[in-house]
Amino acid sequence: MASILQFTPFASSVDAAFWQDLANKKLNVLKLSEASQPVYAYYATGHPHQQQLQQQQNPPLPESAISMPTRFCVPAQGLNTTDDTRPPFTFRVTGTILNTNTLEDFKKLDKNSLFQQHTTKIWEAIQNGDAFDCPSALLHFFLLTFADLKKYKFYYWFAFPVLMPQEPWLQLQPMNSIGHTFSSIETAALTNAYQAADRPPFFLIRRKPNTVLLGRLRDWDDYFTDEKDEFWVGFADPSNSNTNPGWPLRNLLALLHEKHGIRKLNILCYRELPGKVTSIDASKILVIELPPSSNYAKPPKSVGWERNAQAKLAPRMADLGPLMDPVRLADTAVDLNLKLMRWRVMPDLDLDKGWGVRHITFVDNGRVSFSNPVRQPLYTFNDSLDGGKPKAEAAAQSLLEIQPTVSAAGHNLSIPMPGHVAISSDDALLKDIEQLTELIQSHDVIYLLTDSRESRWFPTLLATQFNKLVINAALGFDTYLVMRHGSRHGSLGCYFCNDIVAPADSLSDRTLDQQCTVTRPGLAAIAGALGVELMVSVLQHAKGIEAGVSDSDCALGCVPHQVRGFLGQFHNMLIVGQSYANCTGCSEKVIEAYQQDPLQFIKKVLDDPEHLEHISGIAQMKAESDALPDQDWEEDDF
Amino acid sequence: YLPIKKTYNNDVIEGEEEILQEEITDPATVNTNAYSYLTMEYHIAYSPSYQVPVLYFNGYDSDGNVLSLDDLYQWIISKEMQDNLKYSNRLSAQGSISQEEHPILGFPFYYIHPCETQSMMRSISHDIINIKTWLSFIGPIIQCTLSHQLFI
Numbered sequence: 001m002a003s004i005l006q007f008t009p010f011a012s013s014v015d016a017a018f019w020q021d022l023a024n025k026k027l028n029v030l031k032l033s034e035a036s037q038p039v040y041a042y043y044a045t046g047h048p049h050q051q052q053l054q055q056q057q058n059p060p061l062p063e064s065a066i067s068m069p070t071r072f073c074v075p076a077q078g079l080n081t082t083d084d085t086r087p088p089f090t091f092r093v094t095g096t097i098l099n100t101n102t103l104e105d106f107k108k109l110d111k112n113s114l115f116q117q118h119t120t121k122i123w124e125a126i127q128n129g130d131a132f133d134c135p136s137a138l139l140h141f142f143l144l145t146f147a148d149l150k151k152y153k154f155y156y157w158f159a160f161p162v163l164m165p166q167e168p169w170l171q172l173q174p175m176n177s178i179g180h181t182f183s184s185i186e187t188a189a190l191t192n193a194y195q196a197a198d199r200p201p202f203f204l205i206r207r208k209p210n211t212v213l214l215g216r217l218r219d220w221d222d223y224f225t226d227e228k229d230e231f232w233v234g235f236a237d238p239s240n241s242n243t244n245p246g247w248p249l250r251n252l253l254a255l256l257h258e259k260h261g262i263r264k265l266n267i268l269c270y271r272e273l274p275g276k277v278t279s280i281d282a283s284k285i286l287v288i289e290l291p292p293s294s295n296y297a298k299p300p301k302s303v304g305w306e307r308n309a310q311a312k313l314a315p316r317m318a319d320l321g322p323l324m325d326p327v328r329l330a331d332t333a334v335d336l337n338l339k340l341m342r343w344r345v346m347p348d349l350d351l352d353k354g355w356g357v358r359h360i361t362f363v364d365n366g367r368v369s370f371s372n373p374v375r376q377p378l379y380t381f382n383d384s385l386d387g388g389k390p391k392a393e394a395a396a397q398s399l400l401e402i403q404p405t406v407s408a409a410g411h412n413l414s415i416p417m418p419g420h421v422a423i424s425s426d427d428a429l430l431k432d433i434e435q436l437t438e439l440i441q442s443h444d445v446i447y448l449l450t451d452s453r454e455s456r457w458f459p460t461l462l463a464t465q466f467n468k469l470v471i472n473a474a475l476g477f478d479t480y481l482v483m484r485h486g487s488r489h490g491s492l493g494c495y496f497c498n499d500i501v502a503p504a505d506s507l508s509d510r511t512l513d514q515q516c517t518v519t520r521p522g523l524a525a526i527a528g529a530l531g532v533e534l535m536v537s538v539l540q541h542a543k544g545i546e547a548g549v550s551d552s553d554c555a556l557g558c559v560p561h562q563v564r565g566f567l568g569q570f571h572n573m574l575i576v577g578q579s580y581a582n583c584t585g586c587s588e589k590v591i592e593a594y595q596q597d598p599l600q601f602i603k604k605v606l607d608d609p610e611h612l613e614h615i616s617g618i619a620q621m622k623a624e625s626d627a628l629p630d631q632d633w634e635e636d637d638f
Numbered sequence: 639y640l641p642i643k644k645t646y647n648n649d650v651i652e653g654e655e656e657i658l659q660e661e662i663t664d665p666a667t668v669n670t671n672a673y674s675y676l677t678m679e680y681h682i683a684y685s686p687s688y689q690v691p692v693l694y695f696n697g698y699d700s701d702g703n704v705l706s707l708d709d710l711y712q713w714i715i716s717k718e719m720q721d722n723l724k725y726s727n728r729l730s731a732q733g734s735i736s737q738e739e740h741p742i743l744g745f746p747f748y749y750i751h752p753c754e755t756q757s758m759m760r761s762i763s764h765d766i767i768n769i770k771t772w773l774s775f776i777g778p779i780i781q782c783t784l785s786h787q788l789f790i
């Protein structure tokens with residue numbers, strides 16, 4: 001029963017290093033040139049994977065799903081056509097690559113005419129006999145590419161031009177296994193002869209009793225002289241299919257028809273499995289015929305653009321950013337570093353909470369001054385020129401240079417402070433209030449690192465209202481305090497819980513050295529680093545912000561409330577402060593008063609900090625304690 | 639070093655691409671369905687600091703896109719190693735997976751960290767161990783299986 005002979009097309013597979021080589025060549029050598037370059041590739045003979053894959057699948061896949069595509073591989077050295085580096089037992093093919101300068105060029109290029117050019121070359125090689133001397137010319141392929149060097153994406157489209165007869169070749173019987181027709185002695189002889197002939201991609205076979213002889217294509221005229229010999233044409237078949245031969249056969253048939261008038265043929269689809277004992281049992285037999293009315297037109301039609309993985313006639317794209325984009329590599333490296341810590345040292349670490357912060361926002365109202373960069377690592381000399389860049393923005397910018405995938409922002413903002421009357425209008429004050437509220441609400445951890453007590457008050461109130469984790473760091477000359485505020489209803493206190501005086505203006509009417517905190521320079525880094533690690537310890541604790549100090553430790557160790565450091569003695573103390581119901585910063589009374597009318601409350605507090613003492617209940621407490629000394633103390637009480 | 643390329647079948651569905659050209663219908667081409675396969679690339683290099691061989695690997699889909707660590711965990715890395723990434727209380731016997739520049743090629747490659755290799759090998763045998771034995775223990779984690787023919 002004759003049926004149309006169908007060929008399995010090639011599926012391209014390009015080594016990632018080839019793309020990198022192309023990118024380098026484009027950048028350094030080709031530059032704006034769109035000239036074609038030679039390129040080489042390879043393929044190997046097919047072999048069955050079915051059994052191996054069947055065993056791995058449960059339930060077993062249908063036959064059609066199992067057959068592997070026929071791979072056509074471009075190696076890393078593909079652009080060095082004087083080279084011939086490829087795996088053993090493969091067949092080399094040369095082709096042409098054209099890389100466009102833009103994606104638009106890639107899309108708009110006249111692909112038909114380009115394709116025709118290559119088809120014509122193959123047809124000519126057939127007509128003038130060159131294909132006999134160099135049969136791999138029958139497989140000359142074409143590769144159209146666009147290398148996006150900024151995004152490391154490579155668009156590509158392969159074409160494997162093949163010539164078509166007016167009506168297709170027919171197969172007179174289903175594809176059979178080689179063992180069907182050749183005895184094992186004959187296959188052994190064939191295998192040996194093939195190796196001895198240096199593994200030609202196309203060859204002739206003469207079958208004699210108990211042996212086979214191999215010949216080259218160009219020896220056709222002398223080869224089939226004895227009519228009694230069965231004559232076969234063989235080709236290295238890359239197809240993995242049990243029913244169809246591979247693409248290289250197509251142009252071979254065109255060649256044999258044009259030059260030798262062949263219309264009927266026995267084909268050996270040579271498929272070997274190399275090893276200690278090379279086996280060609282996977283090879284197949286075809287008996288094919290061209291219909292009498294069919295010929296190859298002059299010139300013949302052709303097909304051969306590769307279909308993409310979705311079986312559509314469209315280009316393909318390889319995104320090599322993760323291997324080549326330095327920004328992505330840096331990101332992956334940072335993540336992997338954290339994971340290594342987990343794997344090798346601390347398996348109980350929860351990597352989603354803690355280090356590896358990617359979203360940081362800075363709030364500051366100052367500018368970088370000349371004395372800052374040496375003590376504050378995020379600033380450089382350039383930041384302090386021309387009056388100094390705004391600190392918040394400069395810090396954010398600096399972070400981006402350290403790790404480009406961080407999301408960093410800086411806000412130039414003056415925090416409303418008790419005792420510092422608002423100079424600006426109500427509207428401006430309300431805007432500041434809203435902006436600060438929005439910032440605190442939208443972040444997970446708040447670091448209070450400002451240089452005065454009163455500037456920490458309002459953020460403390462807001463953070464308590466939204467129950468955000470606050471890490472508070474304050475510096476003396478050679479002492480520091482690093483603490484975490486307690487949760488909104490928890491038992492641990494905030495920065496203000498131990499104070500019976502409301503925060504007030506501490507900055508005006510002071511000498512210069514009192515205004516600018518003069519501290520031992522190393523303290524900033526020490527306190528800052530402690531603040532980070534304290535945050536991580538809190539986050540690693542199962543209770544997070546609610547973690548008490550006497551609760552069992554987190555994976556990293558204890559989670560103190562306050563760390564007070566004394567650099568003069570190189571000594572730390574761990575201290576616990578309870579939350580205070582009358583606290584000016586975090587008590588419910590103050591929060592409620594604020595929530596009733598934020599703008600008016602803040603205005604009042606900025607103007608008169610003692611208002612805070614009334615609201616929080618401290619004023620009343622003071623009045624009660626003032627009343628105590630009027631009591632008599634009896635001598636026996638001592 | 640020894641590169642080995644292997645190919646696997648998997649069903650990963652990709653997005654649409656615009657068709658740019660109509661071609662002549664050709665009855666002589668087998669209709670291929672949408673396909674997807676992954677290509678794994680393995681390299682063995684010697685680590686002078688740990689004095690053991692190290693298995694480097696990368697994976698690519700059928701278009702040539704490099705597989706991310708998440709992809710590798712989903713398709714390639716054995717289930718026993720899966721926990722390593724998220725909730726493990728113990729390291730697997732073979733060691734953890736990380737990424738670094740290939741010592742010779744310079745390309746980033748994933749690799750199985752060699753810090754556990756010595757103790758893993760000692761638990762197998764105190765004699766000098768050859769590459770085949772080492773690979774038969776390390777390889778299966780990342781689907782680098784050896785043909786039994788190598789051991790005949």
